Amino acid sequence: MRNVLVLGGTAWLGFEIAEQLLASGDAVTCLARGESGQAPAGAVFVPSDRRSPGAYAAVANEAWDEVIELSYDPAMVRGALDALADNAKHWTLVSSVSVYATNTDAGAEESAPLLKPVDLNDYGQAKVAAEQVSQKALGNRLLIVRPGLIAGPGDGSDRFSYWVGRFALAGEGPMLSPIADDRVVEVIDVEDLAIFIAQAGKSGITGAINATGNQHALADVLALCADVAGFTGELVCVFDERLIEHDVRFWAGPRSLPLWVPKTDIAFAQRDNSAFRAAGWKLRPLRQTVQRTLEAERELGLERERRSGLSRSEELELLDQLRLG
Known part of the structure; x- marks a missing residue:
């Protein structure tokens, strides 16, 4: 021992x-x-x-x-x-x-x-x-x-949990997203x-x-979160410039879209993890992490105040502004 x-x-x-x-x-x-x-x-x-x-x-x-x-x-x-x-x-x-x-x-x-x-x-x-x-x-x-x-139940930063929680809260309603095809996420x-x-x-x-975990396209991560949460609404994808014009912030913190980073910093989520794998690295399927996270989000309350992300009211207001603009 x-x-x-x-x-x-x-x-x-x-x-x-x-x-x-x-x-x-x-x-x-x-x-x-x-x-x-x-x-x-x-x-x-x-x-x-x-x-x-x-x-x-x-x-x-x-x-x-x-x-x-x-x-x-x-x-x-x-x-x-x-x-x-x-x-x-x-x-x-x-x-x-x-x-x-x-x-x-x-x-x-x-x-x-x-x-x-x-x-x-x-x-x-x-x-x-x-x-x-x-x-x-x-x-x-x-x-x-x-x-x-790092993701999973208990994450106080709300960076990863924001998305599956918001998809669950939005349900059939609209949701705001950055253009995610050219973004990457590494999560463990x-x-x-x-x-x-x-x-x-x-x-x-x-x-x-x-x-670090496997690399995933942010678009694939968001699609997985939407699927696990049962989201059936419209995902409104907006270019960086328009989000920045409306004071939406990168990565984490209030009034942010979590996991969204400037294009100049995309390699932040592309670190080599071969030494980790060689040392006995094991990683569960990402779906399981998303499911675990959603269970915790429901227990905490989907409409709770968060350290990262937009409130639902901020998001809906922004969607109206972006459509009018």
């Missing part, structure tokens, strides 16, 4: 990772404030504010077969390394494909240039800084996992990613790995 410490473990991905570790027979400890939720049943929960002095005192003297770090705050990452690195056989840092300097080269591998960590308020740059300090402290004991778009189910991270630690995998 391995002894594993998850720095987090109470929120979405961290909780899934802890559950997968427990399912595989590991002894799991989750260290977190606990404000995002509870650790899974069977895990030892250590409440701690990682910004406070002595944050790791309860776990610092224990030998860890694996430590899993999810933070993008370099100060937190550095503090954990100072307290725990000497007693850890293997360390996994969950990073992001947002660390890359450009999104212009389709099929770029893990060796592609990274951002310069100048502004640590920027998510991608902060993740680069976290990678660098971890590499310096751990050397060949470190696995850096760089996920792309949160449970599949968690399984990979749990197994990679057992296998002692090190280095950097793009943990």
Whole structure:
């Protein structure tokens, strides 16, 4: 039985990772404030504010077969390394494909240039800084996992879930979409990613790995979401220029069309994942992820306020404006 410490473990991905570790027979400890939720049943929960002095005192003297770090705050990452690195056989840092300097080269591998960590308020740059300090402290004991778009129940960003939820809400009514034929989506189910991270630690995998899913045309993803949701209305596809004129935003956040990115950044969703596949990559069919997501969306409420996307009233108003214009 391995002894594993998850720095987090109470929120979405961290909780899934802890559950997968427990399912595989590991002894799991989750260290977190606990404000995002509870650790899974069977895990030892250590409440701690990682910004406070002595944050790791309860776990610092224990030998860890694996430590899993999810933070993008370099100060937190550095503090954990100072307290725990000497007693850890293997360390996994969950990073992001947002660390890359450009999104212009389709099929770029893990060796592609990274951002310069100048502004640590920027998510991608902060993740680069976290990678660098971890590499310096751990050397060949470190696995850096760089996920792309993650989907599935519990996703608080609403980026992927917006579409299947909106198709279900629209029903027979109209829906607004970007011109999607020339866009691409790479998506991985949160449970599949968690399984990979749990197994990679057992296998002692090190280095950097793009943990991204298969590439799908955005048009195909939207068609799948519409089919799963039972949508029978009209999908109104609009060119980028007109959407931008009406203050519709890219990718995520309020008044956005999620997953829609500028044409100059299409390669953001075309990262090479051959190292991931070689390391034992497994990915469920996308339809299953969409179905899982829709079930969660119905439980949360299709008309709820979202972190990303247009409200239904904003969307219908925009459709009227676009038709008149």
